[in-house]
Amino acid sequence: MDIAQLSDRILNADRRALARAITLVESARPDHRAQADDLLSRLAKSDxxxxxxxxxxxxxxxxxxxxxxxxxxxxxxxxxxxxxxxxxxxxxxxxxxxxxxxxxxxxxxxxxxxxxxxxxxxxxxxxxxxxxxxxxxxxxxxxxxxxxxxxxxxxxxxxxxxxxxxxxxxxxxxxxxxxxxxxxxxxxxxxxxxxxxxxxxxxxxxxxxxxxxxxxxxxxxxxxxxxxxxxxxxxxxxxxxxxxxxxxxxxxxxxxxxxxxGFWDQNRAQQAQYWFSEEVRQALLARLQTSWAKSRMTELSKKVAEGAQTPQEAARDLLTGLGVADLDPSRVG
Amino acid sequence: MDIAQLSDRILNADRRALARAITLVESARPDHRAQADDLLSRLAKSDxxxxxxxxxxxxxxxxxxxxxxxxxxxxxxxxxxxxxxxxxxxxxxxxxxxxxxxxxxxxxxxxxxxxxxxxxxxxxxxxxxxxxxxxxxxxxxxxxxxxxxxxxxxxxxxxxxxxxxxxxxxxxxxxxxxxxxxxxxxxxxxxxxxxxxxxxxxxxxxxxxxxxxxxxxxxxxxxxxxxxxxxxxxxxxxxxxxxxxxxxxxxxxxxxxxxxxGFWDQNRAQQAQYWFSEEVRQALLARLQTSWAKSRMTELSKKVAEGAQTPQEAARDLLTGLGVADLDPSRVG
The missing domain is CATH 3.40.50.300 (P-loop containing nucleotide triphosphate hydrolases)
Known part of the structure; x- marks a missing residue:
């Protein structure tokens, strides 16, 4: 899909282009996501x-x-x-x-x-x-x-x-x-x-x-x-x-x-900050949504339920696998 | 602190040792955290x-x-x-x-x-x-x-x-x-x-x-x-x-x-799983609590509020800095 063209058509109020663009931003495919980000950055300039x-x-x-x-x-x-x-x-x-x-x-x-x-x-x-x-x-x-x-x-x-x-x-x-x-x-x-x-x-x-x-x-x-x-x-x-x-x-x-x-602009600015922060949180938590993480969590969760591992030990195992074990859960800052 | 000794004293119902151990688990210092984990793993065996x-x-x-x-x-x-x-x-x-x-x-x-x-x-x-x-x-x-x-x-x-x-x-x-x-x-x-x-x-x-x-x-x-x-x-x-x-x-x-x-054991097993999952979530979100992440978030948040960057763009910048930009926020799984 030509993103520059799609962008122009949206700016010209083309409803079919709009519908197509929404389908694009709703897609879970990484290549679609990159295109969606490109499109949104272009359109952000329209103000x-x-x-x-x-x-x-x-x-x-x-x-x-x-x-x-x-x-x-x-x-x-x-x-x-x-x-x-x-x-x-x-x-x-x-x-x-x-x-x-x-x-x-x-x-x-x-x-x-x-x-x-x-x-x-x-x-x-x-x-x-x-x-x-x-x-x-x-x-x-x-x-x-x-x-x-x-x-x-x-x-x-x-x-x-x-x-x-x-x-x-x-x-x-x-x-x-x-x-x-x-x-x-x-x-x-x-x-x-x-x-x-x-x-x-x-x-x-x-x-x-x-x-x-x-x-x-x-x-x-x-x-x-x-x-x-x-x-x-x-x-x-x-x-x-x-x-x-x-x-x-x-x-x-x-x-x-x-x-x-001034409350209109203030509200929009605060909302943008809220979404920035949410975006970052979701990105971090998305690490738990890969198929590797999901299946490992299922295994470890079973061990925890059986008492074979404490929740801490299991968490440390998983975090080591994710490459983030060096950071100390909830003790930082 | 000798963790083996502290563990023994707690198992012997020593209240001063208990108070000291709680102070240890409440500490934010990484070396204390490692000692606390050691202590908790030892005590978990007491059943x-x-x-x-x-x-x-x-x-x-x-x-x-x-x-x-x-x-x-x-x-x-x-x-x-x-x-x-x-x-x-x-x-x-x-x-x-x-x-x-x-x-x-x-x-x-x-x-x-x-x-x-x-x-x-x-x-x-x-x-x-x-x-x-x-x-x-x-x-x-x-x-x-x-x-x-x-x-x-x-x-x-x-x-x-x-x-x-x-x-x-x-x-x-x-x-x-x-x-x-x-x-x-x-x-x-x-x-x-x-x-x-x-x-x-x-x-x-x-x-x-x-x-x-x-x-x-x-x-x-x-x-x-x-x-x-x-x-x-x-x-x-x-x-x-x-x-x-x-x-x-x-x-x-x-x-x-x-x-x-059987509901007692079932409840405890479910709770252990809940805490495992919470531990992992908190550990991931702790990445945002380092002083680098905090000051970078403040900078980016200001740009977002001013409209100089979209929330997505700012999030991507931060995630790149954290080394997790490769993962696609909220689109995975």
Whole structure:
């Protein structure tokens, strides 16, 4: 593949080239990896920035319907929208989110939209890296908004928040008892909570739920990167396409405020540092993923379970094999 | 230091030798580390096993008072008791738990007791490893019970559960609303919940809280390693030394059942494998803790924040310096 040509086509917003490039960054082959790195370095020079929006929500909250309605609204305003997903469970389940585009039938037919399912990797580190690369490719291809969806399995929200400029949490109308269902960690990263299904019979419940969350958000400590009134709770109806413009206006207000006050650049700089550090960690731990290391670990692990070796002794044996035994585990620094 | 001699003295239950050996395993010096490994390998042959009890509880629950009362009761039955702590925050706070022995004044004066504060390390990996070594030393010194206390910061309960044969959670009497304060994860590892302060004015509340938790525990899925009726909730009063014999009888019943049904050995074997794997991970990540790696990371991190390098490029630079650039981060296996 001619990387210079691929790079040019992406910069010219060619969706087929973009799809091909994402396939390239998702590949496990070393030669593909070298090409991917070359491509990403070239595209990094373009300096294009999209608004990256992280989105999480519990199953059944109507996430696909929301993304479709929100995406169509943005396209109606002349914007180009990419939708990516982070789902570390997709390798096991065969692709639980965005597995087929029929979930967002209208959006997927739009020329100004680009939808990509989660890379199917068994570990979050792999999914995270590939998604990060895909975000960079979408930005270079000139998308105005990149929506990064997550299923909220394990640490996936943390990963998405490290990829996003702001984070939306989509919730369903619910009674007070169900409020506890939201993980505490995610309340802390959410910039806005949207209560979906504020329509028909559920409208009143949605309004009440929204007030409950607005109250809960006021109890949280105000973060420096938030202007007054944020984080915020709003009601929306994806089915009736109601409240979406308001939500978008709030997103823009928040993004604009952060840009003006330096938090946007600061956040992106911190994220780049986070990924640098993760990249290094993953590279070191990848030493344990070679077939030699895996089979040796299995052997040694058996000995440890039988009590034939202490964990330390077995670790030393393995590390000698890996050529890193000279360094003292966890005692350094 | 003569390691053979130190080993003999520990096997002869010499408390001063034990204290000295723990200081040795806590040392960061490479020559100390080599001596510590030698000592641990020698002592591993003794095959002595203590009953390792993990203990967690929220601040203000009366954990020190409980440990003192529980420890004194065990000593009254002719048992020898060691108390260790896992507190990754102690490096910052200057030793928040077990920082001084005045917390357990009576117990610390007993010849059959041994109390050791948490090693002061900034990262949990370091604290965990040193505590694991200290547990092994206490076992070799012939202690019957090793209590491993944790403050419940971050992942410290997980670490303690990987060091324990069974896990106790100490809670204070509380109204129904406060039940949610317990982390879900810890409910899943607790073998027994003890509601402390079941005395005076709080007795009725303690009984009610106990019933609430007993109900909550019944809702959790039964684990194969639990006989009927476990996990269990009981009331105790550390101040009045009430309910402690009952709690101890339940601990013994559970431990005995697990021994007879193979879960005791299975658990210890799995823990050894867990520590083997952790040891290897920590050793690899220790490559980032050398002064060269730290200063290079700081330089590169600055470039990444400024946008002068992508996270990938910076990672590759660092990995080349570490001599591991040939391995492909997160793409292997």
């Amino acid at each position: 294009r920035q999209a608004l990256r929006i992280g989105l999480s929500g519990t199953p059944g909250v109507g996430k696909s319907t929301f993304i479709e309605a929100f995406g169509m609204m943005l396209i109606g305003q002349g914007l180009r929208v990419a939708v990516l997903a982070v789902d570390p469970s997709s390798a096991r389940s065969g692709g639980s989110i965005l597995g087929d585009k029929t979930r967002m039938e209208r959006l997927s037919r739009e020329r100004a939209a680009f939808i990509r399912p989660s890379p199917s990797q068994s570990h979050l580190g792999g999914v995270a890296r590939r998604t990060r690369d895909a975000v960079a490719l979408c930005e270079a291809a000139g998308f105005d908004v990149v929506l990064i969806e997550t299923v909220g399995v394990g640490q996936s929200e943390t990963v998405v928040s490290e990829l996003s400029d702001l984070f939306l949490l989509l919730l369903a109308p619910a009674g007070g008892d169900e409020l506890q269902g939201v993980k505490r960690g995610i309340m802390e990263i959410a910039d806005m909570i949207l209560i979906n299904k504020a329509d028909g019979d559920l409208k009143a419940t949605a309004t009440r739920t929204c007030a409950d969350y607005a109250g809960a958000l006021r109890l949280l400590r105000k973060r420096p990167q938030d202007p007054d009134g944020f984080p915020k709770a709003l009601t929306v109806s994806a089915i009736e396409a109601a409240g979406l413009e308001t939500a978008w206006a709030e997103v823009q207000a928040l993004a604009g405020w952060r840009r003006e006050n | 002595r096993q203590a009953l390792r009890i993990g203990l967690s509880g929220t601040p203000g629950v009366g954990k020190s008072t409980f440990i003192e009362a529980f420890g004194m009761m065990l000593i009254g039955q002719g048992l020898r008791v060691a108390v260790l702590a896992v507190d990754p925050s102690s490096a910052r706070s200057g030793g928040s738990i077990l920082g001084d022995k005045t917390r357990m004044e009576r117990l610390s004066r007993e010849r059959a007791a041994f109390i050791r504060p948490s090693p002061s390390q900034s990262h949990l990996g370091g604290v965990a490893r040193r505590t694991r070594d200290a547990v092994a030393l206490c076992e070799a010194a012939g202690f019957d019970v090793v209590l491993i206390e944790t403050v419940g910061v971050g992942q410290s309960e997980t670490v303690v559960s990987e060091l324990s044969d069974l896990f106790l959670l100490l809670l204070a009497p509380a109204g129904g609303d406060e039940l949610q304060g317990v982390k879900r994860g810890i409910m899943e590892i607790a073998d027994m919940i003890l509601i402390n302060k079941a005395d005076g004015d709080l007795k009725a509340t303690a009984t009610r809280t106990c019933a609430d938790y007993a109900g909550a525990l019944r809702l959790l899925r039964k684990r194969p390693q639990d006989p009927d009726g476990f996990p269990k909730a009981l009331t105790v009063s550390a101040i009045e030394a009430a309910g402690l014999e009952t709690a101890w009888a339940e601990v013994q019943a559970l431990a005995g059942w697990r021994r007879e049904n």
